[in-house]
Amino acid sequence: MSKIFRILLLFNANKIYDREIIEGVGKYIASTGACWEVYVEDDYLIDRKSIDDWYGDGIIADLDDPDIADALAGSTIPTVGVGSSYEHHKDYPHFPYVATDNRALIESAVDHLTQRGLTSLAFYGANPSPYNRWAKEREKAFLSLTKERGYNSSVFRGFDTNARNWTFCMNRITDWIQQLPKPIGIVAVTDSRARHIIQACANTDIHVPENVAVIGIDNDDVARSLNRISLSSVAQNGNELGFVAAKKLSQMLEKDTNVSDLTKIGPLRVYDRQSSDFHAVNHPLIMTALHFIRVNVGKGIKSYHVFDALNVSRSKLEVLFKSELGTTVHDQIFTIRLKKACQLLKSKNKSIEEIAKLSGYPTTQYMYSVFAKNLSMTPKEYREKEG
CATH class of the missing domain: 1.10.10.60 (Homeodomain-like)
Incomplete structure (x- = not known):
């Protein structure tokens, strides 16, 4: 009888990215018949205690979360990390790692907008934090790509929004959009941030996509459903990330010495919807x-x-x-x-x-x-x- 391996998944499945990775792990198990007993919290959220108390055989973890990375730093359990790609190799963890390719995500979004004839581009990002290092990587990729290709570009990070500061934040986004040249294409660091752009434009009668074409990242059903204009988005290939991470862990459990340190996974596809359906018109x-x-x-x-x-x-x-x-x-x-x-x-x-x-x-x-x-x-x- 084959050995049953006990596997811990450390992901916050309230995010579409994490849910798709977990699904990819499941597809690996189903397609290979791997004898894995998988543990996740009942609410699919990370419990730090799970890490401290885990005595199983392997771990697949979201290492975009620095708390998880710190907790696993001294672990001797076979572990595969999943998360952001980085410009510098020193920023990667010491575990075998599967990364979503941030430059490829941004390149897909930029290509999507420029193929519609837009030559002025902007990026709506997020304030740097240890918990969203991927946001800075995407911003750097945007600036690098637009410089290489000779496009006019602008970057705005905005603010971390909450119920109290929502009006202030939307006003600042509006101020930024109003001073941008028109027409313009805006790449948002996530679909949630793209929604801010669409809302700000609606509040000030700036037409999307005629004046401002918008594309986000994640293909998040929740963020998309809250817009009057359907949101174009670059879908990350979460299923492939999870599948490859599970394959790496399986190799480690079987004592395979040929496990690659780093694998980058590009986007699944661009979902072309109303928010970027730009056609150059003058009147x-x-x-x-x-x-x-x-x-x-x-x-x-x-x-x-x-x-x-x-x-x-x-x-x-x-x-x-x-x-x-x-x-x-x-x-x-x-x-x-x-x-x-x-x-x-x-x-x-x-x-x-x-x-x-x-x-x-x-x-x-x-x-x-x-x-x-x-x-x-x-x-x-x-x-x-x-x-």
Whole structure:
């Protein structure tokens, strides 16, 4: 009978990054049949006492948390760390380590914005702390990339927000955004920080993405659901991080001497949504019209709703749309509605009937006919293909 190894996972699973790593560990166990008995706290949060009292065979730990790193510093138990990548090798722990590649994350975000024609870029980061060293690494990567490529850039770290200082923090973010050149693309260090940008723009009638295109990092469902504009995001490859970490630990448990010290894992993909759907337009009426459509398309709006909201004649706006976009107001509503439906279908947490309603289609059957005519597949088939 194979030896059963007792494994401790030290992660705070209230974060999407940690949850995906844990899932990756699970996929390794399932795919290899590893005889592991895995221990995590009942609430999936780290308990320092777990480290002190653990007498098992191996540990996989989030070493972005300096308290965990300190607690494990003298451990003789086989341990694999997971966390941020660093510019300098001296910043890595002495354990075998699997790192999310911060430069690759930022490069994906920058490429996403510049491929849309944006040449002015900004970075909304976070104040340095022992608990978020990855934020500084991402900021350094952004500054390095934009300098190498000759883009104008700006950095703002903002403040650590809480209920008491929220208004003050949002005002300072707004001040920063207002003084930036427009149009501009902003890379936020996390999806939570990206949400601040979208909220500040909404409060001051700065149009996203027409004036400010935004992309975050994490592909966090919670942060994304709190925005009126759906958030583009770079997804970290947490499953792969967890899988590789588990493989390294398995090698250590089997006394394999060829365990690599460091493996960097690049991003999974960029999720392209409304917040970065930038197209260079010059006329402010077109910017306002496109913004109105994006915000209200789920309400089933038609062309006349746009004319009424902007208090402009149909003929004037249609001429502007045709000259700058080569399309009509009706066609833009149609395209934006279809994009919204496609984005929602990529998530598994809503039924097709709910998605039809949220996208502004009068009936589910009508949405099916739109997909058949334009994509040659049903919404269900699109979900299976893209989900």
